[in-house]
Amino acid sequence: MFDDALLDEEAALARADATLRELAEAGARVRVDARSATEHQGAAPQDLSPRAVVAVGAEARLLRAVLEPVSPVPFVAWDRPSLPAWASSLDLVVVTSSGDAASRAAVAEAQRRGCMLLVAAAPHSALAEDAAGRWTTLLPVVTADPLAACVAVLQALHAAGLAPSTDAEGVAGCLDAVAIACSPFRDLGSNRAKQVADAVGDAQPLLWGGSVLAARAARRWAEGLRRVAGLPTFAGPATDLVPLLESAGPRDVFADPVDGEASARPRLVVLDDGSDDPRVRAERGGLAGAAERHDVGVDTVAAHDGDALGRYAALVATGGFVAAYVAVGLGL
Template sequence: MFDDALLDDERALTRADVVLRGLAESGSRVRMGAHEAADAIAGLAGDADHRPRAVVAAGPAARLVRAVLEPACPVPFVAWSGPGLPGWAGSLDLVVVLGAPDGPGAHAAAVEAIRRGCPLLVVTVATSPLAEVAASRWTTLVPTATADPLAAAVVAIQALAAAGLAAPFDTEEVALALDDVAIASSPFVDLGTNRAKQLASSIGDDVPLLWGGSVLAARAARRWAEGLRRASGRPALAAEADDIVAVLDASPSRDLFADPFEDPPTPAPASSLILLDDRVEAPAVRVDRGNVLGAAARHGARHDEVFAGEGGDLARYASLVATGGYTAAYLEIGLGH
């Protein structure tokens, strides 16, 4: 059973200090990564006139970079999750490898890019095995201070902007968005005003259903679901609107007047809906939002909305993901894990 009293218990919070401290340092990691990569990124400015035929990104944060840059990138942008590289990739295409410094997929992409003679941009810790494997005359290493995937994505977008493949980008905006969430979700802020603690309390005994309408909000919903599953050891689903509606229609309706001590337990846990809103207003998003909220209302499902902070696409995404990280941490604390 979830115990919300633990969310303001000093001893319980102290036991989770490593996790909470890591979340609080997210903004600092973004700044450190940008500072570490500044010289290498400055050196890319002279290459802005040498536009590749296409960009292929590989690594854990590749799809995030694509989601941010694809609408404005002047050349085709592909996020490749398979081994190696697409069959058509060659010496006219830029390969960007980023993310986990020791991931086998990143290693395979870097080795294949070198074999084919592709210009290679590697975003990783300078002393990592990936940096060693990727070394070649066609490789540009953009070093980062940590292996944080979000910090690596920020550095990669900065580098691509310097090369003329993305719009100018404000790293400090992302760091400030993470700082704002860290302040609002601090363990020193009590349950009454701490949004992350409130969200953890609301889903403490339920199955969370996560929905985000835009591409980046949907990606943030998947990060939430991953974190909540790890924290609780229970199901958590991030899905498209139609799938969320189907799950809600198949879930038992919540009885608001049920007595938890006298009434028999329901055959399955109730579902709680969390909507992630990154302030993207599009007709399709509004329609899907109405559908999932309507399904929640029909079945008496509890629902919450989480709004992104101000700023650009990546800053809003970062604020949603950071709030999800704190929510998962407080869920774990409340469950006594």
């Protein structure tokens, strides 16, 4: 059973110190990797003019979500064992990875086909050594943070004329703001992450984000809540969530949660990145209406500052704090 008193208990928070500290340092990791990549990549890959870009490895789908609407060439996020059959020396393969076998295999295949390579990897790592070659641009990253590596890659793609400018300091600032707002030193009354953790700790969270990036952030929330706190969590589009809301039975006001009589009810969590798309507004209204009709609670987590990537980073970071606080409240 979730105990909200633990969220402000010093001893309980101390047990989660390593996790909370790692979350709080996310902004610093973005700065470190962005600076490392900029200082050591040498000449910016300005002469790249690929027919298409294929992204593989960690955060490949994030790169696609950010770049697909604005990329001057086709942009593909690829998660299969081998590269697309059409990939050749005309194409650029982007790899962001800590060096898993799949990414190393993608690098080896790209080199066999003569593809241009842009690789974010730790210096002297196996992946960096595999990627070394005439047509490779290596971005040395040192923190093993996928988001930080993604920011470094976006900066390099901007230098090559393949992406809009990415404000690494702005993204880091958004992450710093979340770390301050969600700090364990802020009590439940003024800490949004603790408040949401309290709301979903004994519930079945249903997560929704309307824009492409907010929907991706919702999936990251679900992964974190399942992994860290073991909560049965679902993230999906409004068309999938409305039936789940409508299937919620009436609340039993006499059930005693202390005796285990109260069953976990759905709890809708809306991730708002400030999108003004009419479709997003309509879907959000439909979800709110379904939740109200079936007495399902709703929590909204908003991130309206910064650019699109900064708002995404803020939502994901807040989800990390929520998952950590759920684990604290459950005594895990």
